Amino acid sequence: MKRAFVAIALGCAVLSGCEKPVDTQRVQEYAKTFAAGAASFDKVAADFAQSCVRIREYSDNSAAFLRTRPVVEMTPAPNGVAPSTCALAATVSAQWKLRNAILEQYVQGLAAIAGVDTKPEGTDALGSALTSTSIFSSTQATAFGDLVSTIVSIKMENDRDAELRRVVLKADPSVGQATESLASTAEGPYTTLLDDEEVVGDRFYQRYLRNAVHPNGDRLTILHVRQEWLARRNDVETRKQKALAYAASMRDLAKTDAALAKAAQSQASLSEMIDVVNDNVVPLVKDVSALASSGG
Amino acid sequence: MPKLSADQLETLAKRYTQFATNINTFLDDNDVADQASYNRLSHDATHAANAGATLAVQAAATTFDDAAGAFVKIDAATTQANAAAATLKNEVASISRGIKIAAGMLSLAAALATGNVPNVLSSVTAIHSALVS
Numbered sequence: 191m192k193r194a195f196v197a198i199a200l201g202c203a204v205l206s207g208c209e210k211p212v213d214t215q216r217v218q219e220y221a222k223t224f225a226a227g228a229a230s231f232d233k234v235a236a237d238f239a240q241s242c243v244r245i246r247e248y249s250d251n252s253a254a255f256l257r258t259r260p261v262v263e264m265t266p267a268p269n270g271v272a273p274s275t276c277a278l279a280a281t282v283s284a285q286w287k288l289r290n291a292i293l294e295q296y297v298q299g300l301a302a303i304a305g306v307d308t309k310p311e312g313t314d315a316l317g318s319a320l321t322s323t324s325i326f327s328s329t330q331a332t333a334f335g336d337l338v339s340t341i342v343s344i345k346m347e348n349d350r351d352a353e354l355r356r357v358v359l360k361a362d363p364s365v366g367q368a369t370e371s372l373a374s375t376a377e378g379p380y381t382t383l384l385d386d387e388e389v390v391g392d393r394f395y396q397r398y399l400r401n402a403v404h405p406n407g408d409r410l411t412i413l414h415v416r417q418e419w420l421a422r423r424n425d426v427e428t429r430k431q432k433a434l435a436y437a438a439s440m441r442d443l444a445k446t447d448a449a450l451a452k453a454a455q456s457q458a459s460l461s462e463m464i465d466v467v468n469d470n471v472v473p474l475v476k477d478v479s480a481l482a483s484s485g486g
Numbered sequence: 487m488p489k490l491s492a493d494q495l496e497t498l499a500k501r502y503t504q505f506a507t508n509i510n511t512f513l514d515d516n517d518v519a520d521q522a523s524y525n526r527l528s529h530d531a532t533h534a535a536n537a538g539a540t541l542a543v544q545a546a547a548t549t550f551d552d553a554a555g556a557f558v559k560i561d562a563a564t565t566q567a568n569a570a571a572a573t574l575k576n577e578v579a580s581i582s583r584g585i586k587i588a589a590g591m592l593s594l595a596a597a598l599a600t601g602n603v604p605n606v607l608s609s610v611t612a613i614h615s616a617l618v619s
Binding site for chain 2: 306310358385
């Protein structure tokens with residue numbers, strides 16, 4: 191009886207030793223990458239309202255640029271964007287920021303479950319205690335401690351996998367819908383707003399140049415204004431690139447979550463679900479890096 | 487008048503913006519000598535861009551309204567995830583405590599059986615630590 195028990199215990203210990211360890215660090219890394227992008231995500235969200243204000247200021251000839259330039263009488267522009275429109279843009283920006291945070295917290299929540307250490311403490315002490323009773327040898331006692339540890343770990347890992355599956359399935363397909371709404375806002379309305387900013391900015395600088403330097407053109411003023419105009423245009427282009435990188439990051443999250451939901455439906459283990467994250471963490475890192483490093 | 491959808495608003499916004507961009511490009515590429523014509527075209531470009539911007543903001547606001555429910559569900563899933571992680575951690579901690587108590591009691595029994603006084607004291611301390619942890 192005792193021999194059979196020891197054989198089972200040793201067998202389990204050997205099996206647990208051979209078991210592929212679950213690399214939960216990849217989920218943590220995924221969560222960290224997403225968190226690292228949060229500041230850049232929020233800049234995109236904030237610029238939506240700021241772009242609206244710049245459009246209004248260019249249109250009604252009140253751009254900040256004029257405060258440091260010789261005053262000239264500008265050709266009046268048409269009625270600009272209404273203050274109520276920019277107030278609505280500010281509301282969208284605030285909601286956008288909150289929604290970025292909701293997605294980030296969701297990814298952190300997944301990482302919190304995946305990161306739970308399922309190995310119980312005290313099994314070494316149990317092995318030593320068994321040895322001290324002189325009923326078991328040191329090897330047998332260690333094997334028994336490992337058996338207890340393995341049984342508990344398997345139970346806890348199953349619980350952890352089940353919880354992760356439950357959460358992923360609860361959030362599906364909402365994560366896809368949510369990320370798509372943010373990605374399409376960045377690619378659609380926000381990019382359109384930036385196109386409009388480019389047009390009204392061009393018109394504004396042209397109006398200024400025509401009024402300020404015509405007919406007795408001051409070459410230095412022309413040069414400075416043209417330099418600033420070019421810098422503004424480049425800035426708008428950079429923000430368009432950021433909008434696209436943001437949209438790509440959101441779609442990476444949607445893709446990962448859809449794959450996780452598919453794995454969860456097929457009763458995949460945590461290890462298999464982490465493989466899904468592995469496949470998707472690289473593009474996310476790339477897109478978040480593009481967003482953070484594209485200047486501005 | 488029926489409310490426009492986010493897609494319809496975005497399509498209209500893009501049309502106005504494209505119109506504005508076309509005039510802007512024309513003015514960039516051509517020297518319009520007549521000041522009145524130039525002013526009128528510049529005015530039209532700015533006017534169209536403003537209309538495009540107004541529609542783009544409305545499109546974004548409508549998109550955000552439409553997606554609000556999805557974010558509520560994600561928030562609920564996050565609450566569930568955090569609660570599950572805390573429960574799992576507590577469960578592992580409880581099991582660890584049980585194992586430590588069992589180990590302490592086994593050590594205590596062995597120490598009592600062999601009359602090993604130092605081990606009796608250390609076993610009692612270990613059981614106490616496990617109980618209060």
